[in-house]
Amino acid sequence: MVRRVAVVGAGVSGLAAIKCCLEEGLEPTCFERSEDIGGLWRYTEHVEEGRASIYRTVFTNSCKEMMCYPDFPFPDDHPNYMHNTRLQQYICDYARHFDLLRHIHFKTLVTKIRKRPDFRATGQWEVVTQRDGKEEAAVFDAVMICSGHHIYPNLPLDHFPGIEKFKGCYFHSREYKEPEKFRGKKVLVVGLGNSGCDIAVELSTVASQVYLSSRSGSWVLSRVWDHGYPWDMVIVTRFRTWLGNILPKAVSDWLYVRGMNQLIKHENFGLMPVNRTFRKEPVFNDDLLSRIACGVVLIKPDVKEFRETSVLFQDGTVQDDVDVVVFATGYTYSYPFMEDDSIIKSRNNEVTLYKGILPPHLEKPTMAVIGLVQSFASTIPTADLQCRWTIKVFQGLCTLPPVSKMMDDIDEKMGKKLQWYGSSTTLQTDYITYMDELASAIGAKPNMLKLLVTDPRLALEVFFGPCSPYQFRLTGPGQWSGARRAILTQWDRMLRPTRTRIAPDAPSIFPIPAMLGVLFLLLLLLFTALYF
DSSP states (O other): OOOEEEEEOOSHHHHHHHHHHHHTTOEEEEEOSSSSSOGGGSOOSSOOTTSOOOOTTOBOSSOHHHHSBTTBOOOTTSOSSOBHHHHHHHHHHHHHHTTOGGGEETTOEEEEEEEOTTHHHHOOEEEEEEETTEEEEEEESEEEEOOOSSSEEOOOGGGSTTGGGOOSEEEEGGGOOOSGGGTTOEEEEEOOSHHHHHHHHHHTTTSSEEEEEOSSOOOEEOSBOGGGOBHHHHHSBHHHHHHHHHSOHHHHHHHHHHHHTSSSOGGGGTOOOSSTTSOOOOEEOSSHHHHHHTTSEEEEOOEEEEOSSOEEETTSOEEOOOOEEEEOOOEEOOOTTBSSGGGTSOBTTBOOOBTTTBOTTOSSOOEEEOSOOBOSSOHHHHHHHHHHHHHHHHTTOSOOOOHHHHHHHHHHHHHHHHHHHSOSSOSBOOHHHHHHHHHHHHTOSOOHHHHHHHOHHHHHHHHHSBOOGGGGGSSSTTOOTTHHHHHHTHHHHHHTTTOOSOOOOOOOSOOHHHHHHHHHHHHHHHHHHHHO
């Protein structure tokens, strides 16, 4: 019987884990190595070892209605996209509202997690922690690892010949905080992801020139989409997912590329992805295109070689007098506290997890990795549902298939990832498909047919509207009484922070006289052409 649960990390996933444990009557103990909650979103002036790091100007890429905890909406007057300090305040409000802080041990480092000798019978773990130089060990019935995957930088210097000869300075984007010290310098940013583009745009306001190098290109989207609505409230819908699943892949691919390329021709900016049909996460940046158009950011191909003061690119061009290189080359994930690393990386040193959560080869399913997935949506609602599913597994209320079936499921999903994302080991997954899979297993997926009969207004909003987190608290364990109202009022909350001035509505009267005039002119031209 699982009762005592160790939670590693007090970021957005760790807080969800604590709350879900409490909802089900379990006793969570969270270990956080820093002095506060928030994880990735807690900005600090200096990089801290073992913690995620962000730069001062980071804003969210998901809007507030799509990234909140599903039973704790953002305040109505909060902007749709938030600065990191505002999101950190929301995270703190969430923790206080649900009284989570008393379950967290701050400034406590988890140094070792290992199976107990009687693990086959009990499924228990020994967790060793360190605080103020003192080491303690405690036994837990289950462990939820919520330490994130933006801690250990991926800096593949062996892929960049000549970097050891480069006389300028270079560093990973994790070290970047603000632009002022790069004033007047020529800066090369390697990597066309969200961080790379953000940093390139920000540096372009002070640097003499910024070069942005990309190996394979990327779709670049604005946070503001059709009619000024947030992109994810328009795109992330059950209807679009259903349509993508029933259409032939060739048609689905065509629609996808057309949609991504409809506002700008990416090829005109040197941004067009090499594999344009892959559903890799696009870049969200509202300023990059204008900075390219103004010439302060230049898009370059992949780096072929570094020289003492210059860079040779794959197309044969050379850029001289480069002062600084910023490697925005992503992160790798690691679990140094695991005594047996093969529990999580069980095959070819790759993370192999059932549903992206559970190590499949454990004799007892009492360990979970939360938040190790990426999708077209936010981490917060995904982690919340992962935790709810995990707790049901811990309690034995959600039955797992045999190990062979779990491995078959993992292999099948790896094949789909290769087809859709170009890599079998990517953390990416389709948001709605993944969430529905977890929700179905615990009875939390909205029943569309039942809703259509009992509450047609809600059913239409659930299917055609944004797939907001509240949908997964409509029913099942953890049901929230405010979920229906939150869904039906989400567009109102989205508009409130932008309608800060009373403005007249756009004319809605159809211009009948003008249309009749155009029609008459067309008929006249047709008659003239036929007559002569």
